[in-house]
Amino acid sequence: MSLPAKSFERVHYEYRPAKQVERRMLLDAFQQLMAIGFPIDEYQYTGMGSVYFVDFVMFHRYLGISKMLSVEADLEIEKRLKFNCPFNLIRIRMGDIADQIPRLSQDIRHILWLDYDYPLTEEILDAVLMASKCLPGGSILLLTIDVEPPGEKGERPLDWMKYYQQEAYRYLPPRTKPSDFAKSKIPAINGTIIDNVIRDGITGRMDVRFHPLFNFLYADGHQMLSIGGMICREEEEIRLRALNRKKLFFIRDSLCSNPYRIRVPCLTRKERLYLESEMPKPRGWKPKRFELKDEEADDYCDIYRYYPAYTEMFL
Amino acid sequence: MNNNFASAYPRKNFFIQMFTKDIGLEDCILDLIDNSIDGLIRSRKIKLSDLSKWVFAKDPKPSVHLTGRPVIRVTFSEDSVKVEDNCGGLDLEYARNEAFNFGHGPDWKKGFLGVYGVGLKRALFKLGEEFRIESHTIENGFECSLDVSEWIKQDKSVDDWRIPLKELPKAHSEKSAGTSILVSRLHNEVKMCVKAGSFYKSLYDSIRRTYSFFIGKYVRIYLNQTEIEPYRIPLSRPKGGNVSYEEFEKNGVKVRIIATIAELDDTGRYNQALAGWYVVCNGRIVLLADKSEITGWGIPPMPTYQPKHRCFIGLAFFQAENPLLLPWTTTKTALNKESPIYLTARDRMAIVARPVFSFINKKYPSDLDVEPIERDIARVVESKSVGQLVSNKNTIFSAPPQAQPTPRTTTSVQYSAKISDLEKIRKHLRKPKMGASRIGEYTLAYFLEKEGLK
Numbered sequence: 001m002s003l004p005a006k007s008f009e010r011v012h013y014e015y016r017p018a019k020q021v022e023r024r025m026l027l028d029a030f031q032q033l034m035a036i037g038f039p040i041d042e043y044q045y046t047g048m049g050s051v052y053f054v055d056f057v058m059f060h061r062y063l064g065i066s067k068m069l070s071v072e073a074d075l076e077i078e079k080r081l082k083f084n085c086p087f088n089l090i091r092i093r094m095g096d097i098a099d100q101i102p103r104l105s106q107d108i109r110h111i112l113w114l115d116y117d118y119p120l121t122e123e124i125l126d127a128v129l130m131a132s133k134c135l136p137g138g139s140i141l142l143l144t145i146d147v148e149p150p151g152e153k154g155e156r157p158l159d160w161m162k163y164y165q166q167e168a169y170r171y172l173p174p175r176t177k178p179s180d181f182a183k184s185k186i187p188a189i190n191g192t193i194i195d196n197v198i199r200d201g202i203t204g205r206m207d208v209r210f211h212p213l214f215n216f217l218y219a220d221g222h223q224m225l226s227i228g229g230m231i232c233r234e235e236e237e238i239r240l241r242a243l244n245r246k247k248l249f250f251i252r253d254s255l256c257s258n259p260y261r262i263r264v265p266c267l268t269r270k271e272r273l274y275l276e277s278e279m280p281k282p283r284g285w286k287p288k289r290f291e292l293k294d295e296e297a298d299d300y301c302d303i304y305r306y307y308p309a310y311t312e313m314f315l
Numbered sequence: 316m317n318n319n320f321a322s323a324y325p326r327k328n329f330f331i332q333m334f335t336k337d338i339g340l341e342d343c344i345l346d347l348i349d350n351s352i353d354g355l356i357r358s359r360k361i362k363l364s365d366l367s368k369w370v371f372a373k374d375p376k377p378s379v380h381l382t383g384r385p386v387i388r389v390t391f392s393e394d395s396v397k398v399e400d401n402c403g404g405l406d407l408e409y410a411r412n413e414a415f416n417f418g419h420g421p422d423w424k425k426g427f428l429g430v431y432g433v434g435l436k437r438a439l440f441k442l443g444e445e446f447r448i449e450s451h452t453i454e455n456g457f458e459c460s461l462d463v464s465e466w467i468k469q470d471k472s473v474d475d476w477r478i479p480l481k482e483l484p485k486a487h488s489e490k491s492a493g494t495s496i497l498v499s500r501l502h503n504e505v506k507m508c509v510k511a512g513s514f515y516k517s518l519y520d521s522i523r524r525t526y527s528f529f530i531g532k533y534v535r536i537y538l539n540q541t542e543i544e545p546y547r548i549p550l551s552r553p554k555g556g557n558v559s560y561e562e563f564e565k566n567g568v569k570v571r572i573i574a575t576i577a578e579l580d581d582t583g584r585y586n587q588a589l590a591g592w593y594v595v596c597n598g599r600i601v602l603l604a605d606k607s608e609i610t611g612w613g614i615p616p617m618p619t620y621q622p623k624h625r626c627f628i629g630l631a632f633f634q635a636e637n638p639l640l641l642p643w644t645t646t647k648t649a650l651n652k653e654s655p656i657y658l659t660a661r662d663r664m665a666i667v668a669r670p671v672f673s674f675i676n677k678k679y680p681s682d683l684d685v686e687p688i689e690r691d692i693a694r695v696v697e698s699k700s701v702g703q704l705v706s707n708k709n710t711i712f713s714a715p716p717q718a719q720p721t722p723r724t725t726t727s728v729q730y731s732a733k734i735s736d737l738e739k740i741r742k743h744l745r746k747p748k749m750g751a752s753r754i755g756e757y758t759l760a761y762f763l764e765k766e767g768l769k
């Protein structure tokens with residue numbers, strides 16, 4: 001399979017609205033976790049900041065996280081990374097993130113975001129497996145992958161099935177057939193694979209289980225799946241019961257089904273300002289001043305707090 | 316006869332003919348040596364935890380000078396197998412009430428190599444038709460002889476399971492206290508095996524490897540008059556760097572894991588036979604240079620063993636006062652892979668080994684010659700004993716930075732193409748003399764350009 005060009009070269013990371021909504025939802029969730037006693041500000045954030053470091057900036061500014069590590073696999077952009085690094089406190093390591101995971105401190109808790117811009121590969125599963133084996137209790141594991149059909153144009157579910165069999169054979173359910181790999185089912189099969197990998201990863205850990213929290217599906221072009229949760233000991237499991245799930249309506253209990261679909265309606269600045277002045281409103285509400293499809297209005301009601309605003313700035 | 320009960324009587328036949336099929340001949344002889352070592356543990360009040368401390372000591376020294384150490388002598392021929400020792404002997408009361416039972420009772424004292432209470436009996440039955448045991452402690456002595464083929468015929472009640480035992484005088488001194496086990500009228504399959512030309516060496520290697528830590532510290536073992544030299548696990552440490560090391564304790568089992576680079580063998584190469592995981596339970600080496608799934612190879616995130624891993628070496632050292640908690644099987648030559656402590660340890664083994672695999676992977680790009688790389692790796696490591704490798708509680712493998720070659724930005728691509736297809740391209744481009752490799756470069760560049768990748 002030919003991998004797409006590096007996504008940071010194709011699209012400006014700051015202008016991916018659905019991705020930004022996801023980041024803001026995560027931020028909200030982490031703030032809620034802080035409110036119920038998880039000291040998120042003392043966690044280490046380890047991510048794949050690329051040259052933009054958007055998540056690093058947000059998590060440092062709004063969560064107060066000051067232990068930060070960015071891991072970059074592309075050895076050709078080391079200088080560029082260091083040049084763009086927004087805070088001195090961010091450490092940068094070059095290489096495969098799976099190699100860095102065993103080096104994460106066992107004395108602190110972590111947020112680890114394995115943020116890939118291509119479809120699931122054996123190497124990605126390796127990193128997820130290492131993370132679920134290594135992350136101390138109370139840590140949060142996130143994974144983002146491309147869930148467009150893998151391969152080239154013109155390929156069919158049989159080809160996609162072969163791809164996933166090659167990359168993730170041991171984690172696929174038995175007796176899968178091409179129809180299980182239909183385009184609409186690819187996110188779910190990815191979720192199932194990752195769920196199996198994580199469960200395999202924590203097999204040897206008698207004191208923890210994995211508690212799913214996030215299952216986002218969105219597209220800023222390519223359809224992406226972002227899933228994750230917390231490695232929990234009993235104490236964290238009990239503490240998580242206090243999480244306000246009504247407020248965090250996007251929280252999910254399964255990696256395999258019922259993802260929260262982030263849909264960002266395309267609006268003009270004027271439309272957006274109007275809609276915002278009407279918020280909050282329940283689903284089913286419709287704007288009076290202009291036409292908006294029912295589902296777009298519902299989507300906006302859901303995500304208005306997280307909706308990013310972009311404007312051109314003349315410097 | 317009470318009709319409300321079904322009979323669940325143990326048949327001698329099961330223990331003599333069936334139970335013995337699950338163990339190999341060499342492992343039976345190792346079980347007899349375990350019996351001698353347990354005699355030593357009993358009589359000298361040795362703690363198995365002391366052995367671990369010794370193994371992990373910076374400068375391990377034998378507790379007793381070589382010449383003063385007890386001796387275990389193993390001799391075999393087509394007629395008999397004999398194991399005799401001056402390791403302190405079996406106590407008469409212990410022999411009467413415990414030693415010949417199948418399995419231990421709930422009051423079984425811990426801290427021995429003997430785990431399940433089956434090894435000695437299974438070995439005796441496996442080897443031959445007749446055995447004689449004579450033992451003297453500094454307080455008492457006994458002998459027992461059994462013709463197994465006669466004994467098996469009487470099997471009507473639990474009383475038929477008793478073994479005749481005769482009291483003997485005590486030993487003259489601690490040095491002469493010990494046990495002698497002679498098994499004669501060997502079974503045909505045993506005779507066939509012991510007369511094989513390779514058996515002697517194979518048994519020598521098994522003993523040497525299994526008891527390498529015991530031979531180093533507590534005992535001397537002879538096989539047919541040849542003193543067995545302890546086996547040294549070929550560990551080394553990166554010069555100025557660290558091995559990966561982790562220790563943890565869970566449910567009464569202390570686990571220490573080391574992963575590092577091996578030392579070169581005598582011929583100056585990495586020996587494939589010595590690479591892999593060594594698993595030790597209470598000082599007894601259970602798996603040696605294992606490269607199979609049982610130690611995680613091929614189970615993600617551990618890679619499948621490949622020749623480039625021949626410089627990898629790992630040690631998983633389990634220690635428990637209660638040997639039942641350890642993950643070994645009854646033969647002590649395999650692991651119970653469903654054991655919770657082993658599942659945890661196997662996870663940690665994969666994690667501890669990971670930095671070593673990263674190091675190896677960086678050294679071995681897929682298309683380079685292997686030998687110069689091996690020499691390159693060997694230059695940065697130095698041989699060490701187990702204890703010398705472990706400096707802090709937990710460490711992560713690191714090798715000193717070496718002059719790194721500039722990372723490769725290109726690789727060669729080679730594939731077969733139809734001559735007729737190449738001809739079509741030449742015609743299309745009107746370049747009849749365009750070489751095949753040039754066509755390859757041209758088409759790759761074309762793809763990158765047209766797909767917007769360049």
